[in-house]
Amino acid sequence: MISFCGIKLAHPIVNGSGTFDAIAARRAFGDALLDDFPFAAFVSKTVTLAPRQGNPPPRLWELGAGMINSIGLPNKGLDGYLAEDLPQLAELPVPLIVNVMGSAPEDVATLVAAFAERDEVAALELNVSCPNVKTGLLMGADPGETAALLDAVRPRTAKPLIVKLTPNCASPAAVAAAAEQHGADGVALINTLRGMAIDPGRPGEPWLGGGTGGVSGPAVRAIALAQVREVRERVRIPIVGMGGVQSARHARDLLDAGADLVGVGTESFRDPRAGARIAAGLGRMGANSRMIGAATGPARPRIAQRD
Numbered sequence: 001m002i003s004f005c006g007i008k009l010a011h012p013i014v015n016g017s018g019t020f021d022a023i024a025a026r027r028a029f030g031d032a033l034l035d036d037f038p039f040a041a042f043v044s045k046t047v048t049l050a051p052r053q054g055n056p057p058p059r060l061w062e063l064g065a066g067m068i069n070s071i072g073l074p075n076k077g078l079d080g081y082l083a084e085d086l087p088q089l090a091e092l093p094v095p096l097i098v099n100v101m102g103s104a105p106e107d108v109a110t111l112v113a114a115f116a117e118r119d120e121v122a123a124l125e126l127n128v129s130c131p132n133v134k135t136g137l138l139m140g141a142d143p144g145e146t147a148a149l150l151d152a153v154r155p156r157t158a159k160p161l162i163v164k165l166t167p168n169c170a171s172p173a174a175v176a177a178a179a180e181q182h183g184a185d186g187v188a189l190i191n192t193l194r195g196m197a198i199d200p201g202r203p204g205e206p207w208l209g210g211g212t213g214g215v216s217g218p219a220v221r222a223i224a225l226a227q228v229r230e231v232r233e234r235v236r237i238p239i240v241g242m243g244g245v246q247s248a249r250h251a252r253d254l255l256d257a258g259a260d261l262v263g264v265g266t267e268s269f270r271d272p273r274a275g276a277r278i279a280a281g282l283g284r285m286g287a288n289s290r291m292i293g294a295a296t297g298p299a300r301p302r303i304a305q306r307d
């Protein structure tokens with residue numbers, strides 16, 4: 001067992017928000033999903049105060065090494081989530097982390113306060129890849145914006161708050177430091193990188209209904225590694241590292257770069273059991289790396305404690 005922000009987890013692999021629909025998976029696989037759930041904690045897709053339709057189609061573009069999505073965060077809104085999704089997600093055999101987003105700090109504070117009262121929720125993840133309607137700045141692209149967000153949200157809950165950083169900014173590490181100084185318990189990175197594809201039938205026109213979208217998958221793995229390492233050099237709070245993880249080796253690399261947990265996102269679309277496969281591979285590697293560690297000296301200290 002490991003401990004992350006005080007939450008006990010069976011292993012260090014979780015899902016990336018929005019990349020594994022546990023409710024649909026249970027419909028497809030039945031209770032077998034619960035008997036052998038692929039992740040140590042479940043991170044929900046982003047919930048907003050009001051329902052959202054998401055972006056017009058097409059919403060996906062396949063790349064040589066990943067994809068671009070412009071799903072646009074469709075969701076039922078807070079009331080719909082509390083009434084319909086939360087009771088089903090509470091039946092999962094692992095802790096639930098709810099990911100929330102708002103277009104003003106007060107909206108995020110309202111969402112956080114609503115989930116603060118729910119015993120089913122172990123922690124909250126703040127998706128800061130959204131412009132503040134008042135300032136026009138991405139809440140996660142500027143350390144001052146992130147600090148103001150934390151100041152609004154932190155007093156509203158005693159539950160762990162994880163800030164999901166955006167890579168689409170000058171310095172994710174500076175944003176992570178601001179989040180830590182203003183009360184965040186952890187950070188998660190990377191979210192998708194802004195990208196676009198041209199419609200093959202309409203030169204110069206975007207393929208995606210949203211115009212641009214978010215690049216994910218193997219194409220972003222090297223960027224994730226660099227950013228996790230940079231963030232680890234700036235903060236002491238735990239890190240959930242993700243971006244292009246397809247194998248236990250990739251997960252190990254992120255852990256060695258300074259992550260405490262690893263998120264698996266795009267790979268779950270190819271292999272819904274990817275989380276379990278990677279966790280098992282990591283377990284086998286752990287036994288080996290302890291032997292290697294004994295020969296080469298002690299491992300670097302980690303924030304997450306092993307029991």
Ligand SMILES: Cc1cc2nc3c(=O)[nH]c(=O)nc-3n(C[C@H](O)[C@H](O)[C@H](O)COP(=O)(O)O)c2cc1C
Pocket residue numbers: 015016017018019045046069071073099127164189190191192215216217218220242243244245263264265266267
């Ligand atoms: C289809 C899709 C939907 C996503 N939805 C969300 C979301 O709702 N909220 C969020 O914070 N991140 C979302 N993400 C970002 C992922 O959680 C993750 O940060 C990113 O994809 C990088 O990991 P990966 O390369 O393993 O996919 C989404 C990614 C994809 C591909």
